[in-house]
Amino acid sequence: MDVSEVPMTRWQDAFEEPDETPDAPCPIWLVPSAGAAAWVESELPGAADMALRMGFSGELGQTLMTSDGLLCGVGEGRDPLALGAAASAVAKGSYQLASPLKGQALHLATLGWALGAYRFRRYLKASEGVRLVWPEGVDRARLEREAAATYLARDLVNIPAEDMGPSDLAAATSAIADRTGARLSIVEGAALAEGFPLIQAVGRAAATPSKLIDLTWGKDDAPKITLVGKGVCFDSGGLNLKGGRSMGLMKKDMGGAANALALASMMIAAELPVRLRLLIPAVENAVAGNAFRPGDVFRARNGDTVEISNTDAEGRLVLADALCLAAEERPDHIISLATLTGAARVALGPDLPPIYSTDETFAQCAHKEGEALADPLWPMPLWSRYDDFLRSSIADVNHASANGFAGSIVAALFLRRFVPSTIAYTHLDLYAWTPAARPGRPMGGEAMGIRALFAALDQRVR
Template sequence: MTSSSPAPSHPDLLPAGPDAIPVRCVGIADWPEAEASLPPAQAAYARAIDFAPKAGRLALLPAADGRLAGALFGLGDVAAPGYDRLLPGRLPGLLPPGTYRIVVEGIDPADAALAWLLGSYRFGRYRTAAPERPRLVAPEGVDGAEIGRIAAAVSLGRDLVNTPANDLGPAEIEAAARALAERHGAAITVTSGEALARDFPLVHAVGAASPRAPRLIELAWGPEGAPAVILVGKGVAFDTGGLDIKPSAGMLLMKKDMGGAAAALAAADMVMGAGLALRLRVLIPAVENAVSGNAFRPGDVLASRAGLSVEIGNTDAEGRLILADALALADAARPDLLIDFATLTGAARVALGPDLPAFFTEDDALAGEIAEAGRSAIDPVWRMPLHIPYASLLESKVADLNNVSGGPFAGAITAALFLRRFAPETRAHVHFDLYGWNPSSKPGRPEGGEVQTARLVYALLKRRYG
């Protein structure tokens, strides 16, 4: 990659020390007792400024000598439906630089510490100087190393999504995967050139128009014979739409079209860092969907690794094409669990908005595990149906299937049904259709790239194989 080395994207949790400034996080129900326990001068000051523990409100408490003695942070009604457990993620943007410790009442201190680290993230690669940020010591009884690993993995993925396409193409996605593999002692292989055209023809066709060569990246970690888990991430470094070119407004965020690959790498980082008892493979088809004389065309009929022929109804539905070849490779291994991540359809965003990724699976028990993992990891998702009758919308008059339905309805479902055609033997298959971006800043979720579902998948795998 070009440009200077970025500043660290997030701080780690610090070891506890005597000079850490206390930040008391308190909800409405706990405020009377908390107020009564404050030193008299601080309680009087809180009353003088009419402090109430409304969600997100901060009060800095002065010491007698004018230094900062502590802070109060309002959590609001922590028992309310839909309460945001990442609310303490606002603190890094509110507090002055310094070293702090969180004192929480009514919420999990591990959630608060994770929220702080996620909220501390800043994409600083192109800034000459990063502002000093407040630091947090690990709350007592919390596994600070685990929380730090999760936050570091999220930052890795966010950095990849936020990096513009001039500095992040297929080769740079490969470099990120290689660096991750080296750090964790994983094996990595890359298929490109003539071997890619022969073995992964859809990946080759989608990436052929770009001067930046397409490739299939495979990372493998863990002992043979352990439960096999395969993660597949859509790695479209930039999506012009191909010959069905997007309007300019539709291209503005297309650097994030490799958000599925970023989520897969972030989840893999967490899994390998924790040493879970499984055999992990990560497959990333990495391409740029560009426009040139050798771009694939609407109406073309392309071969696939699975042997199915695909008529191209729209070149802007390229993500499902490259995933199809990767899923065929994964399906041949008969894994215990197959998960794919993709910024795949606008239809999923219309249905669920940017904050709630859709997921599809035929396995009802697995769907329940995913929903619970999303709740525990504060990484929510929503199940959508694999409505089999809609598969007829993908029929082609000249090939085994079309890559789009050609109509305005059920776009997320038909995309998921297309992918299922290429992994027919793996029932425990989950497809995540995610946005990969925070349109505006929320606690713990700064505006910009986001690796949705990565923490969920880690929580799921940790529960199964921890």
């Protein structure tokens, strides 16, 4: 099978129009855990005996098929994507939301269904899925851009590195450009080696040539927003080689690029009044005789010398050169997204990406929107005291700290060095992976923080 010709996963396959349903769809009832038995007895008395026998308690993610329809537990009601549990649990067929919802609650429930219905089938035989009758009152354009962006990010992360190297990532970006009229340029070869020495150093041992992907869209006189996504398509750790268990998920080390591209697609689809630029340094961190080494010193694009202390901290190096390029045209705001540190996961776990920003108002807005949209971000400080951890005796900066303290903060501080203080800078240290399935979030590649960032950007520029 030539997987390059297999289409990306379609969010539209999770829905059908009311007039497309040949038979009566199965109703879905959202049941809270508080008083679940009484709720079923009152609203669906015919299902009460079965619910009791099967121990249905309305717990979040719990589902039960009855003669009166599908019961879907929403727990305490704190997860607006709870309907996603039904999409991932039920058999193929047509379903219809029976519980009365309106406004934001209806939108997020419908989005939850779309995200829960996602299946990564690129390497599997085709099979029918589940479909929800499109609920009346849902903003189709908004749901389309959110679901499509999430599916795009998930697909890009889930595809193995053999089929998602730098060239494939460039092709995925080119497909977005072709569809939207965005402008695309690729820096590679001698031009990359000359202009982006850190990107070149990280990727030089790989059989797959490195690239700097550069997409622009929008009017030149609009506010300039630049996204930078870490595109390490596979990270072996380099000469600081990872153990096999740690290396197993490293196809997801381009999750920052996947999320940045997904966010860019949302911004274009919504026609935000901005001049958007997307930069993706796409590399593979491999091992060979010409691999870069601990102790090497390289000169970044802006002229700063950088001492290498650990080749497994390569993401911040490729981002540094891309940030230098981003800053050269003085945009209004630069936002980087990267699967950067394990320290962020130690501090906040896999579900909650930290957000760092020199624009505190923007970070707080993104945090607030994330809470409302079930797309959480947690503000973290750019604690300047820890700049001392990056001191080098032989170069302008050491790219990683040796003491192990505050790893996510220190990485963000390193990146901040390459953005002038006159330009607003925001950084997300995300995981881009769901390690255990939850409602609306199947195990695997994940979009994180992009709906929150979009909402904050939308407020900023409109």
